[in-house]
Amino acid sequence: MSAAEDGQRFDYVHHLQLDKLLTAMRPVSGHPEEHLFVTVHHALEIWFKHILFDLGRIVTLLDADDLHQANWLMRRIGEILKLAEAHWTVLETMSAADFAEFRGQLTGASGLQSRQFRQVEVMIGLCETAGEAYCARTEKLWPGLIAEYPRTLRGAFFDVYKRHGLSLLDVYRDRWTHHALFQLAENAFEIDRRFQSWRHNHILMVRRQIGIRARGTGGTFFKDYLAATTAYYFFPELFEFRNDLTVAAGGEVMPGEA
Numbered sequence: 153m154s155a156a157e158d159g160q161r162f163d164y165v166h167h168l169q170l171d172k173l174l175t176a177m178r179p180v181s182g183h184p185e186e187h188l189f190v191t192v193h194h195a196l197e198i199w200f201k202h203i204l205f206d207l208g209r210i211v212t213l214l215d216a217d218d219l220h221q222a223n224w225l226m227r228r229i230g231e232i233l234k235l236a237e238a239h240w241t242v243l244e245t246m247s248a249a250d251f252a253e254f255r256g257q258l259t260g261a262s263g264l265q266s267r268q269f270r271q272v273e274v275m276i277g278l279c280e281t282a283g284e285a286y287c288a289r290t291e292k293l294w295p296g297l298i299a300e301y302p303r304t305l306r307g308a309f310f311d312v313y314k315r316h317g318l319s320l321l322d323v324y325r326d327r328w329t330h331h332a333l334f335q336l337a338e339n340a341f342e343i344d345r346r347f348q349s350w351r352h353n354h355i356l357m358v359r360r361q362i363g364i365r366a367r368g369t370g371g372t373f374f375k376d377y378l379a380a381t382t383a384y385y386f387f388p389e390l391f392e393f394r395n396d397l398t399v400a401a402g403g404e405v406m407p408g409e410a
């Protein structure tokens with residue numbers, strides 16, 4: 153229903169539903185620094201929602217072989233992830249001493265419980281690369297979440313190269329001829345590497361706020377739990393085949409996998 157049909161004047165407040173958005177701040181501690189803590193979480197959840205929205209569009213575009221539009225949106229996701237990461241330094245302006253003063257009142261609340269974060273991971277394709285334990289843990293915490301994304305970005309991405317009958321190495325070697333396919337791989341690489349960077353910098357921020365050996369409000373000793381997540385790759389192939397480029401150029405690569 154449009155604003156006019158709704159009998160309301162269409163304006164900035166109505167369009168953005170600011171009455172809903174700006175009443176979502178519910179601090180539990182009375183500590184003034186909790187405001188920033190909640191704001192940063194809200195901002196990231198809003199971006200996760202937008203990433204999910206654009207991922208759906210990208211998968212459809214890739215399946216239709218509309219590489220130009222898909223590339224445009226893929227680049228945007230990389231930029232959003234860069235922006236997401238920039239929140240860590242803002243959050244670090246809340247001192248560890250301040251956080252310690254209200255952290256106890258967050259009881260069991262933790263980013264670990266962000267369903268949207270897990271949706272983003274699964275929709276890009278993490279369940280296909282992170283191993284059984286990751287998928288089992290996700291399924292246990294959010295039954296049915298994985299089944300919501302039968303078509304992942306990863307699946308749609310590799311099907312494009314199959315349809316074109318080209319390997320990543322072919323595309324990189326002849327990148328100006330197959331420019332859209334080259335750009336697609338670079339954009340996917342960028343999403344992967346930005347996500348990893350977000351994870352690494354989240355860990356550095358957590359160390360600063362609660363110490364290296366502390367237990368998180370979600371119940372994990374993050375030193376082990378979060379460190380394990382830094383080994384996740386959405387597109388390990390895009391990292392792996394760079395070794396082939398090095399070998400082809402006469403360089404040396406140690407045996408094993410990423």
Ligand code: HEM
Pocket residue numbers: 192193196197243251262263264265266269354357358361362367368369370371372373374377378381
């Ligand atoms: C003072 C700030 C923060 C601290 C101390 C912190 C701490 C932690 C810790 C210790 C964990 C491991 C799980 C646990 O035991 O709780 C975790 C996980 C997580 N946090 Fe944060 N966090 C902070 C801010 C944020 C923000 C602003 C977000 C944005 C949404 C966020 C998103 C996440 C996510 C998504 C996970 C799960 C990661 C995964 O499973 O791969 N965190 N956090």
